[in-house]
């Protein structure tokens with residue numbers, strides 16, 4: 001067959017596992033510049049982030065002039081980006097990273113800058129010419145009567161038309177159940193909720209709202225629960241409500257990592273606390289997040305229905321959640337999350353996780369955070385989990 005030109009060799013494609021990177025919005029909002037992006041690229045390359053897997057450096061809204069150029073193209077603000085965007089992209093690439101930019105499906109971005117409705121193909125060409133590898137595509141100022149799905153499929157086609165592999169990060173905030181259709185229109189990730197704020201209640205509610213949708217999260221198209229706020233400690237652009245504690249940040253990062261969604265950091269990486277730097281570079285957590293099979297976790301019922309008793313848990317079940325996630329290579333990750341405001345025990349009955357009492361097998365377990373080996377466990381676990389805290393274990397089936 002002489003068709004190799006039309007049908008090039010199979011490639012692995014983009015977003016095989018959840019995309020990882022950094023985005024300017026959470027901390028910097030409109031205060032972005034060439035110098036800032038270069039510094040962030042340096043930090044990602046030199047302080048371990050790139051080597052931990054954070055690959056995309058993304059400039060969010062507010063990067064352009066308020067008007068298109070005479071040629072109809074978007075123009076970078078010369079005060080913020082005096083050397084233009086190609087120079088920024090080249091620098092980001094020179095640090096071994098990929099470069100992301102932002103536009104919007106409406107007639108103006110959320111910040112009031114020109115956006116891509118009706119200009120999809122020329123804008124995609126512009127981004128491709130600058131060397132962009134990732135496009136976040138927002139949903140503000142969308143014309144009344146226009147169709148959301150058509151807008152996203154059009155930009156998806158426009159990106160394909162450039163011939164450059166560009167990761168398509170669709171950001172329509174969960175409108176029209178994107179988990180049902182974004183995969184089919186070529187998006188590699190889709191924002192499933194409104195904007196995150198840097199507080200516990202915000203990220204807890206984002207997570208809870210997606211519990212029923214993780215079944216559709218998988219290789220090549222991921223449920224984007226928004227950029228992480230880990231490490232912001234109440235400073236920056238989305239710093240609203242009560243500041244997070246380290247425990248709360250650990251729970252946020254663990255939820256995002258464990259549920260296999262994109263890990264886009266949003267804090268100022270130049271001034272990350274040692275705790276948050278170590279947390280966001282935790283190899284075990286990143287390995288769970290990036291597991292090749294990208295399977296969603298299943299929830300484990302904490303009661304013992306066969307005994308007709310409901311007194312096995314001390315925290316309401318929608319706050320004290322237990323999960324198993326199948327990983328490749330015969331491993332499991334077990335996640336226990338206490339999203340309530342009270343310390344308590346979370347019960348993990350092995351029978352409800354698929355290992356009945358008499359099956360002859362238990363789980364050899366290791367605590368992901370402390371590294372402690374728990375040996376082979378059976379029947380049930382009931383660890384104490386503090387308010388807003390979590391426990392994660394790696395496990396393998398073991399004969400008793």
Ligand code: GLA
Pocket residue numbers: 025060061109110111138171173194195
């Ligand atoms: C929306 C998006 C945010 C961010 C801002 C920029 O609110 O959801 O993630 O991109 O726009 O204005």
